[in-house]
Amino acid sequence: MEGNLTKGPILKTLTKLAIPIMASSFLGTLYNITDMAWIGLLGSKAVAGVGVGGMFTWFSQGLAAMARMGGQVQVAQCIGRGEKEKAHGFAQAAVQLAAFMGMAYALLSLVFTKQMVGFFQLADAEAHAAAISYTKIACGLIVFSFMTLTLTGLYTAQGDSKTPFLANLIGLVTNMILDPVLILGPGPFPKLGVAGAAIATVTAQAIVMSIMILAIIVRKKENVLKGIQLFAGIPREYLGGICRIGIPTAVQGMAYCAISMVLTRMVSGYGAEAVATQRVGGQIESISWNTADGFAAALNAFIAQNYGAGKMDRVKKGYRASLWTVGIWGILITLAFVCFPRPIAEIFFHEPKAITTAVGYLIIIGFSEAFMCVELTTVGALSGLGRTKLCSIISITFTSARIPLAIILGGLMGLSGIWWALSATSIVKGIIFTCTFFWITRKRG
Template sequence: MEGNLTQGPILKTLTKLALPIMASSFLGTLYNITDMAWIGQLGSKAVAGVGVGGMYIWLSQGLASMARMGGQVQVAQCIGRGDREAARGYAQTAVQLATVLGLAFSAICVIFLHPLVDFFKLTDPEALDAAFSYTRVACGLLVFSFLTLTLTGLYTAQGDSKTPFVANLIGLVTNMILDPVLILGPGPFPKLGAMGAAIATVTAQFIVMGIMILGVVLRQNGNVLKGIRLFAKPQVEYVNGICKIGIPTALQGMAYCAISMVLTRMVSAFGSAAVAVQRVGGQIESVSWNTADGFGAALNAFIGQNYGAGKMDRVRKGYRASLWTVGVWGVLITLTFVLLPEPIAKIFFYEPEAIAIAVGYLIIIGFCEGFMCEELMTVGALSGLGRTRLCSVISITFTSARIPLAILLGGRMGLTGIWWAFSSTSIAKGIVFVLTFFYITRETRNSTV
């Protein structure tokens, strides 16, 4: 049966599902890099301002993961058990929650725009103007992003990763066309700067969402999203089921972002160029973490269905195959960052000061890329088992350690010490997550069917 991940060769099944998701994640990386590359032509101050808005978008993705992860895991496990009626109920509730949460987050960003931007203590007028312009538009219409992420998770839970890939590809092309036109304003077009980048991104997200909704409408049967009612009264059991899985994931994502905001405020003491490097550096890193997160999403659906069907042997074999695949990718990224930092930095920065800071960042952060890839992939695996609370505890504990570590190392080594606080904690998390998965699945060995 199409979308059935409980049968067939494990590596082939997992790879077939994972490749479109990884490609979609890579497209997400190109979204961000495209924005930063064009905004970079406006200078590091504009990049710093957009980076502030990007922090709140990142925070929103943590909240959006409640509906996405809760819906994806529950739908996958229901399909594995053969209960498609419950799978449809969870899918409908996930879409409803995504809509409500997206609208609520957008409203908060618009109403409290000035205090949210002022938190980062930007002093340069150009950076502040870019921050206000970008945040107002990009965060004010985040409901499209919330629905896109949730629909992607629900498609993936059913073993369909091709539709989200096609949708994201079309969205990327749209974004790449609109970015230079709206940011730089060639010819008769107005130069909108940071606001242009926000408009391009929101337009692309709307198109991606529309294509995935169209995919549900055109499909005759089989998709659990078919026939859902957005305005129907949510059933308590489905809300509770999604919240049980999704809330720990949301807390983990939002805590991670909140901690990064505190660290960004520390980085801002070193100037706009340092803030810009942290922002752009995160986008460059997304080449590794978006890909690993995409593979983790595939593994999440694979493990969710097989765990629901009681096939723990396939769970363990699927994880081992993923461990090696993602590990190799992480090592390649490490070598690229450590050996070629200056050519990468010069793609996004033109001022000598910013380039020098970016080179130091890439070298230090490069050492943790393989470990970070394993961490993100394992989070997807453990979440497929329903262990989102455990993931949250591990992640928040080690990520929180960045703040005192950054204070300690930053006081002795300056900006370099803050970069090492990022890198060392990522290395620790990667090791702990992998060991935890092997321990958890060793405990459940007797449940193999």
């Protein structure tokens, strides 16, 4: 039977679901940090190249969110209403959509690699070559990432977060073994550098996807993913339902990434160290946002099931418990970034100029961490209610404000002004999203 999230103690139910997801998110962070730590040994130019290539894998995650969020919310709400057949239909449609979109994105990335990387106007030839190499491999085989994200969402919708966690754990171990071997080429192994990092990541994603598929086949336990036919036609009802919920989330994710690309282009004017700092800083920062995103995924499934079952009281209590949890975590991250920026920066950078740039980034961004955690969690909660369009409007409006704000503050304060534009908008979004959730749920009684 599917995991029923509409009964039992709220905090216990939510925490039981959230902990494996948060642990999976930590593993995702470790994936990226492991890559960055090893690539850091090749120098800041290699890190800058991977930073640019990583932008396109990040952009793809926004697109993948259409199938993942649409499938997760619809499946969870169907389970809450007791409509098992419809839940299976939505699950099949989500998997088919993820496979198709993953292959389409890979094809476009391979055809237009030069134009995509060219957007960032990397002046350094070494950084440019690294970006081309990383983008071709990581985006050319992005379908594994699309499938992994969607399957994780569909497992979560049923209240099963342990299977994705175990799959991600095995993937992480694989990645950690392959990284030094493929990047640095010890002994008889060839030194592949940046290409090695991309191969290690893609291989790990393929393994994670395979384990999750194998778990569906091997287990006798009931699962909405059982009996899925990848090449069957997608009924309009299911495709429409997924797109209605998923498209606003996808637009939001892609817009967020596109805005970050524009900001990265602005940052590139300050040199390879600045680009590398933004890339690595984002990975360090993902300690907080991956955790919040993990809790948001659990809260999304919890709220969607309870909303489908008409239990608004559990919806409100679940949100409040989550708000306290991620808020406290965000405050701890703020203290770490503001009080100990240099030791953190020195893990990833070895050149004095790059370390100084990273320290400035961590202190400024640190002030917004708790607000960002609250924002991500609230987006998960509102999406569980089916309000993805509203989330998209709020997020895109205030994230877009980063560009003019970065131009103004950058003119006054230089590189620090761009970092402050990121931090200030995160603070504002955290406050607005929280107020919006309380306003909507008060209306619904």
